[in-house]
Amino acid sequence: MTDLLSQKREMRRAMRAARLQHWQALPQTHRALIFGRPPRAILPLIESAEIVGLYHAVPGEVPTQRYAMHMLDLGKMIALPATREHAGPMTFRLWTGSDETLERGPWGLQPHAAMPEVVPDALFMPLVAFDSALNRLGQGGGHYDGWCSAHPAVRRIGLAWTVQQADTVPADSHDMPLDAVITEQQVLLPINERMAP
Template identity: 85%
Template sequence: MTSQKRELRRAMRAARLTHWQALPATHRALIFGRPPRAILPLIEPAEVVGLYLSVPGEVPTERYAMHMLDIGKMIALPWTREHAGPMTFRLWTGSAETLVKGPWGPQPHAAMPEIIPDALFMPLVAFDSGLNRLGQGGGHYDSWCAAHPATRRIGLGWTVQQADAVPIDDHDMPLDAVITEQQVLLPINERTFP
């Protein structure tokens, strides 16, 4: 299982970065402006929405963050003291001045209050039609989601990151939805929206 995940991560990271690099910067800035209507039932009840600050290759989240703030949501970003974790979430006001350098990149200052997202937009390396997610491999999101199972989990990825099947372990939790630049994937008993 570990070697399957490692090989899939390697292939999907390469595909993700190649796809991202092929997109004109102006195009990258326009997509993922606001969440699609199909997932509004997952985020409308949420007071706190968790996001991540994207790195090159990942789906950009800046416009989602601004949209959430505009509609009155509180934003939470991942926070860790060290690479090994554990990961928590802290309030983010949307201002770059409230960010500091963390082990994985910019994160809220430690003085910002810790909060628990009701809905969480998560980065991913790969996903499948069963809404299984393959992350970076550190287990930060898996551990956090296991401790907070009521939080709605929404993956953000590029279409090229969809795999036929993501290898899963017993502790892996499926997502509630996946959003790509072309579609929204919802659980089997719900409709898939183009």
């Protein structure tokens, strides 16, 4: 195992634990209220998007239900990731916002296979860790990395808890940084787009 793979594996272990511990410490009512709508600083990344990609959060991840409802209220379409098998490629399918159009997939709930496959114009992504350079550490399956490499023009926005920020995320040359990261406390943009205090 290379040193970089070892660093990523160790960081995933530590950050998953920190993420889950932070999430479990939040009162359930507080969890539901935190991520209500995208912050104003993010609007330029999503305002022209007709289809917005989200994800169905698992315990520990930033919840996305209120983002989904907000996007639907704005007249945008919502898409969620879908895979047919654990190691298979990831696609996105439209989601109506109703649990009735979800089914159990290899990684949890995803849109029914009958829902149309689409390419989101902007994508809110889960992550395990991030750094100030907007490098993202995912779960390790490479699903998002593969999809984003095939669709490099899609805006990539990470959703995370502040405790998931690392000093430096180990990154390969092919790893694509995010366009922004939203936490419960701040919005991180590329350094050349950050506003002076």
